[in-house]
Amino acid sequence: MVEAFIPKTINECLSLLTEKDLQIVAGGTDVLIQSKSHTSMLIGFKKDVLYINQIEEMKKIYEDDMYIYIGSTASLESIKDNTIVPILLRNTILEMASPAIRHTGTLAGNIANASPAGDSLVSLYILDALVEIKSLNNTRLVFIKDFIKGVRRIDLSSDEIITKIIVPKLVFTNCYFKKVGPRLTDAISKLSFGGAYSVDGKRISDIRIAFGAVNIFVVRNRLLEERLIGKTVSEIKLMIEEIISWYEPLIKPIDDQRSNKEYRKEVALNLLRSFIESLN
């Protein structure tokens, strides 16, 4: 018999995680489907369940001088609608799931799911987001790129929980996110692309480029980006074929029911080309 726990505070939640091995459920929009049984039957959870959606202190979204803090049970829709959240992340969430799912699904859930096709990951990699993880006796911060350890593998032990996503306050001249899917809503990405840059005078002072669903991890390479920093926009545009050749070996998509590797690779590199062409 599977038991269920509904803590009201983070401390209560952390105590339960220390004592038991629990399936964490926030909005439930992924976990309920992964644990689907049959109509009118109990949800097919394999272990006892920890429902965290009633913990009010984990719903908050707030800021200080340096960072935006997004509580791990804040709904995707509440993040999308909050003007303190970076526009790149808000635009990304607009392309995720559907209004109904965004009202209950969470950003922490999308991260913890650790799917290579997770839509929010591209933007969170670009923004160098941090994941705040708590256990009863410890709090630690991990960069998103270190938190994701593989397909459905994350840096989280059974007594820990994600409490916040922390996003540095970065201001870009322009940013862009594109999801390629069969349908605007409720589609799992064939691939996705994100880009952001800042121009200082005529020169690029920062540029960030990331691809989703074309490798096990989100593809982002700071060393390649740094080769472009300090150059003028027109210099970079002349390098377009060279830039594509840097990224080409990093794009290693797979064939699956949603798309094939040839399509994914070609579209990913086309999106990179169009992003570089759009710099101004």
Place this chain on the structure above:
Amino acid sequence: MAKISFKLNDQIVEFESDLNRRLLDVLRDDFNLTGPKEGCGEGECGACAVLLNHEIVNSCCTPLANVIGQEVITIEGFSKTKRYEVIKNAFANTGGVQCGFCTPGMIIATESLLNKNPHPTDFEIRIGLSGNLCRCTGYNLIVEAVKEAFKVGEGLW
């Protein structure tokens, strides 16, 4: 088993239940509210849509535990409102209903949209209804219905 309490269609309900159930099954099996339907059972079709704290959610992927102390409105509860009358008439006038299976979800999606944005553009309507599938109407008639609803119902949202 746990004691559960939440607000359902304007009434506080209290009952004993296992917590690990989908809201959809609780509504249909325990309360005989069969307006929310199971289409895909995976959150993709919107036939099971209900309002949770006045926002659309899919009851097939909402656990019962998450509605404790919250407010749930199904199409049955919503059908007692003036807003429903306006939306229903608009769907009927424009031909936004054919087989009717998606209609409770479409009406819930319309209410959720207009409650937040009383004067949506065509694009905003399509985004608002984008989680609800209809296999009969081709959607244009439903978009027309939403436009008629907020014009006729001016001031209700």
